[in-house]
Amino acid sequence: MKYIFVTGGVVSSLGKGLTAGALGALLEVRGLTVRIQKFDPYLNVDPGTMNPYQHGEVYVLDDGAETDLDLGHYERFTSGLLGRANSLTSGQVYEAVIAKERRGDYLGATVQVIPHVTDEIKGRILKGAEGVDVLITEIGGTTGDIEGLPFLEALRQFQLDHGRENTLFIHCTLIPYLRAAGELKTKPSQQSVAKLREIGIQPDILVCRTEHPITTSMRNKLSLYCNVPVNAVVECRDVESSVYELPLALAGENLDELVVKRLNLAVNARDLTVWQDVTRRLRFPLNRVRIGVVGKYMNLQDAYKSVYESLIHGGIANDCGVQIVRLDSEDLERQGTAPLEGLDGILVPGGFGDRGIEGKIMAVRHARENRIPFYGLCLGMQVAVIEFARSVCGLEDANSTEFAPNTKNPVIDIMETQKGVTGKGGTMRLGAYECRLQPGTHAFAAYGSDTVFERHRHRFEFNGAYREQFAKAGLRIGGVNPATGLVEIVEIADHPWFVGVQYHPEFKSKPTRPHPLFSAFIKAAVKNKKSSPTPPTA
Numbered sequence: 001m002k003y004i005f006v007t008g009g010v011v012s013s014l015g016k017g018l019t020a021g022a023l024g025a026l027l028e029v030r031g032l033t034v035r036i037q038k039f040d041p042y043l044n045v046d047p048g049t050m051n052p053y054q055h056g057e058v059y060v061l062d063d064g065a066e067t068d069l070d071l072g073h074y075e076r077f078t079s080g081l082l083g084r085a086n087s088l089t090s091g092q093v094y095e096a097v098i099a100k101e102r103r104g105d106y107l108g109a110t111v112q113v114i115p116h117v118t119d120e121i122k123g124r125i126l127k128g129a130e131g132v133d134v135l136i137t138e139i140g141g142t143t144g145d146i147e148g149l150p151f152l153e154a155l156r157q158f159q160l161d162h163g164r165e166n167t168l169f170i171h172c173t174l175i176p177y178l179r180a181a182g183e184l185k186t187k188p189s190q191q192s193v194a195k196l197r198e199i200g201i202q203p204d205i206l207v208c209r210t211e212h213p214i215t216t217s218m219r220n221k222l223s224l225y226c227n228v229p230v231n232a233v234v235e236c237r238d239v240e241s242s243v244y245e246l247p248l249a250l251a252g253e254n255l256d257e258l259v260v261k262r263l264n265l266a267v268n269a270r271d272l273t274v275w276q277d278v279t280r281r282l283r284f285p286l287n288r289v290r291i292g293v294v295g296k297y298m299n300l301q302d303a304y305k306s307v308y309e310s311l312i313h314g315g316i317a318n319d320c321g322v323q324i325v326r327l328d329s330e331d332l333e334r335q336g337t338a339p340l341e342g343l344d345g346i347l348v349p350g351g352f353g354d355r356g357i358e359g360k361i362m363a364v365r366h367a368r369e370n371r372i373p374f375y376g377l378c379l380g381m382q383v384a385v386i387e388f389a390r391s392v393c394g395l396e397d398a399n400s401t402e403f404a405p406n407t408k409n410p411v412i413d414i415m416e417t418q419k420g421v422t423g424k425g426g427t428m429r430l431g432a433y434e435c436r437l438q439p440g441t442h443a444f445a446a447y448g449s450d451t452v453f454e455r456h457r458h459r460f461e462f463n464g465a466y467r468e469q470f471a472k473a474g475l476r477i478g479g480v481n482p483a484t485g486l487v488e489i490v491e492i493a494d495h496p497w498f499v500g501v502q503y504h505p506e507f508k509s510k511p512t513r514p515h516p517l518f519s520a521f522i523k524a525a526v527k528n529k530k531s532s533p534t535p536p537t538a
């Protein structure tokens, strides 16, 4: 069993998660089984209760765990499925330690950070590694953070327990460029490595984020001051077209080879065909489409991370470049639907709360009336149902009880199992549930199967009382949960491609295995574009 730890220095948002993911991809290509997990030093038990401004997207796993969006990178870059055990926060660590203390597990002892908290953390490293050749654990935050110290201390002990030959430390750092001086600077990296060494951790590999090439003399300097062999100073320049070029870029710097040698791993020859193909399709696509995403956190890079990535994957499947046009639903409320003109497809993602809902409904109506491919995810499906009820069925006050608790036409209503739930953490309908597909629907055609499992995160659902009325008006049910009858998919029969899903397909798409519905949506967008004049570019 081999253990790789990824830490970060100088600043956050360095792309540690992407580095971990890309390294995982490179090791899988060499025939190893890999799992990647994340330790986050904050005190929330999970990010499920944080808003997108704090945390970006909440990524949901099959087992219903609400996790950091880096787990999305891990699942997209590697083939393994992750679970609750692969995401640990300080909140969970302290929750577990205090529960043990109350139970009397430590009877007689003073409970302390060392060894009790660090033992809990080390236990999670061992658990994460079960059944794989290599476990990569990324530590959130930046070296020097107070909250991160127990985690780093646990890693130091772990290396002592399991031997240097089985453990490897990668430190991701920033090499800032000072324009006035015309120079790249190594000092912040020297200092963040010094911080690690103070705790007793010597990084084996430095991954250096930089906007400019790192010269040989700088590599020598980093090597000398950070006590890392010069060939283990890895340059990681901003990639050109997409993050999926990262495996090739890091292979170019021999990151995989360094890891394999240092950990003495028996591997196959390197065959990067899969990632070369992905990169080619992204750089030189045959088609191009413009897809509007209508949400309410549009100026945040990370709020709809998996949705954006899955659209790109749908593009890969169709040899099609996807230009994503981010549209704020509240802008539509103010300005009308002019910003939707010329789009080849419209997607409304998930969300909570009533801000911007009417703008999303306007986007649905535009797509329905103009026969533009429409794809609604979770809340996006719910607003599609509301729009259909209002415009087609004539139920003018139709709404979701999430936004209008007293509406006379609650076409979207709270799930029976959610009534009376007051706690907010981890209480939604979460994780993978079965969906049986209806033959003859877009969904059935896309999946090519009659049973699928998709991930959920919601409290409200399609109100079955309206099923017949909707069916008569042309809204068909594409899939239901066989155990509960809950409606999972709605489609408009008389429309080129109009699909709303109660689940989050964006959590199950990879560049190497694009999700069938995202592929079908982009395919419909390409078709829609062919039949309409070329839209003006933004």
Ligand code: GLN
Pocket: 349, 350, 351, 352, 353, 377, 378, 379, 380, 382, 402, 457, 458, 459, 460, 461
């Ligand atoms: N707010 C809606 C619900 O709870 C949709 C949730 C979502 O889009 N994830 O059902």
